[in-house]
Amino acid sequence: MDNLDRQIIEQLRLNARAGYGDIGAVVGLSASAVKRRVDRLVETGVIRAFTIEVDPAVDGLVVEAYVELFCRGTVAPDELRRLLSTVPEVVDAGTVTGSADAVVHLRARDIPGLEDALERVRVAPNVDHTRSAIVLSRLIKRDPR
Structure with a gap:
């Protein structure tokens, strides 16, 4: 390049x-x-896709939260991916350093929808507990470069 x-x-x-x-x-x-x-x-895979970004509010996804996920024992990233991919409200997730095993970004239509998604994550095997923070206002959103 x-x-x-x-x-x-x-x-x-x-x-x-x-x-x-x-x-x-x-x-x-x-x-x-x-x-x-x-x-x-x-x-060559340098450009992966041509896409658009639509405001999630257009689809009614106006509530968002970041959730720290704490697991029992050691859980492989592939297992976390499998677990989280079954919850459509999960829009982004990654394993992290520190006391949490992963951080999960959720978007839902309303608080009951968010609560339902959180419950589906919490009851998954090997999940010990979660810690959630609901987003009140978005301050900065940058395109990663």
Whole structure:
């Protein structure tokens, strides 16, 4: 990957719908040269997807929480993934350092929906307990770069 590829990726981050000609005008390449580079970036897995991000409130998912998950004994990450993938309200999760085994991000339509999702996580085998924090307001959301 060279500097031109990085510039193309930056333009796609700003607007994934930008045309190859528009991108080329910014980075100094023809539309066909940009297309060849984008195709190569997709083929090699540098670009994984072209997507949109929709406000979760559009789908009625207005309540969100971060949940620390504490397990009994040692639980493999694959087992946690299997357990959490059965709960549709889980939008993100990762194993972490510290006293918790994982941190889980949940989104639900309302508090009863959040409570139901939490209960499905809590009753799973090997889950000892959880600690939850409901999000009151989102302060910063950045695109990871």
